Amino acid sequence: MRIVVVGAGGVGGYFGARLAEAGHEVTFVARGRHLAAIRERGALLVRSPLGEARVDARHFVESPAEVHQADVVLVAVKLWDTEDVAAGLRHLTDGGARVLSLQNGVQKDTVLRRHLPEDAVWGGVCYIAAVIEEPGVVVHRGPMQRIVLGAYQGHPADGVAEFHEACVKAGIDAEVGADIARTVWEKYVFLTGLSATTTAVRQPIGVIRGNPATRELLREVMAEAVAVGRASGVDLDEAFADAQMAAVDTLPAGMTSSMAHDLERGNRLELPWLSGGVVSLGRELGVPTPRNRTVADVLAPYELGRPAPDA
Missing domain, CATH: 3.40.50.720 (NAD(P)-binding Rossmann-like Domain)
Incomplete structure (x- = not known):
């Protein structure tokens, strides 16, 4: 080919x-x-x-x-x-x-x-x-x-x-x-959760899932993405985020995300299309996304790369 x-x-x-x-x-x-x-x-x-x-x-x-x-x-x-x-x-x-x-x-x-x-x-x-x-x-x-x-x-x-x-x-x-549309959204739900938490908390998934507060943050970030996907007409299981938490528990403890890697290196972030994407799509569809909004706000200064000290 x-x-x-x-x-x-x-x-x-x-x-x-x-x-x-x-x-x-x-x-x-x-x-x-x-x-x-x-x-x-x-x-x-x-x-x-x-x-x-x-x-x-x-x-x-x-x-x-x-x-x-x-x-x-x-x-x-x-x-x-x-x-x-x-x-x-x-x-x-x-x-x-x-x-x-x-x-x-x-x-x-x-x-x-x-x-x-x-x-x-x-x-x-x-x-x-x-x-x-x-x-x-x-x-x-x-x-x-x-x-x-x-x-x-x-x-x-x-x-x-x-x-x-x-x-x-x-x-x-x-x-x-x-059903490739559902497959794309299923990955998006998981990736948004992994990227949001490992980048905002600046710790790998083992730390995230092991702390009750950040574990719940991960679940709620994914649940908001599920709600937005369902509102857009994608055939996502309402309990998909909960099912993904079981999958999270099988991941290597040191696993992180490409967005966390980019933050560490001072590179531009795909934030507007991950948690930021959940927020913008949720706004269009009338779906609340407070957890993703908080992540997007926290990481906003790093969206275009590491901010200058005197910015």
């Missing part, structure tokens, strides 16, 4: 490298210091407990405009870049490409559909712990590396089975979701 990966960070770098290893024609869109290091080294290096991978630098470009045809486009940029990326993919969807966002949040596909035909946008989520350790090097931590994808209800599923098969043959744990 002809695959374009927009964003060669932890998510895009890992999954794109596995697909390239399997013999697919994969082109990566990267930029900045990461792209410069890849070109200087001659390859992207992916370190993983499942095996190291290298992707030759000749497969990297700076813009989707440099790619003329594709079967599937994987979007793996940070959420604030979605609008700009979507605007640059129309020539590929006009040629028949399908677009699969592996980003966080539930508003990502709404943004894509503002610029692209609805039928061209698949729904999907991924589960992986992978980061850019240094420019040119992606590190995959732990064995988990899973993609769930599917066409949204009412839209044709052309190409879904073919891409699913490509992922499986590349060694990726992949699944076609029966």
Whole structure:
């Protein structure tokens, strides 16, 4: 298959490298210091407990405009870049490409559909712990590396089975979701809870779940997200947040979130699309979201990165 990966960070770098290893024609869109290091080294290096991978630098470009045809486009940029990326993919969807966002949040596909035909946008989520350790090097931590994808209800599923098969043959744990909208929201509920608490409290999940006050904060952050999802028409179980707490108790005690990692490094946060997204969607739907609102307010000074001392 002809695959374009927009964003060669932890998510895009890992999954794109596995697909390239399997013999697919994969082109990566990267930029900045990461792209410069890849070109200087001659390859992207992916370190993983499942095996190291290298992707030759000749497969990297700076813009989707440099790619003329594709079967599937994987979007793996940070959420604030979605609008700009979507605007640059129309020539590929006009040629028949399908677009699969592996980003966080539930508003990502709404943004894509503002610029692209609805039928061209698949729904999907991924589960992986992978980061850019240094420019040119992606590190995959732990064995988990899973993609769930599917066409949204009412839209044709052309190409879904073919891409699913490509992922499986590349060694990726992949699944076609029966109700992909619900799958996207289920991940959003969990991710919002994990991100909100580990970032605001600045402690890993073991500490969060072990303290009665922060444990309840985690449950209520997720419960608010469930309420917003149900109000938007998604078939979420009303008790989904409680069920997720049982799953939380099985997580490694030292587990944290990518947003907490970004806060620690002084990077920009995806806050407006996580707890902030729950708040904005709740406001539109008339659903109270006081816990997410508090998290969003507490973290607001860090949204664009570490604030200057004299700001």
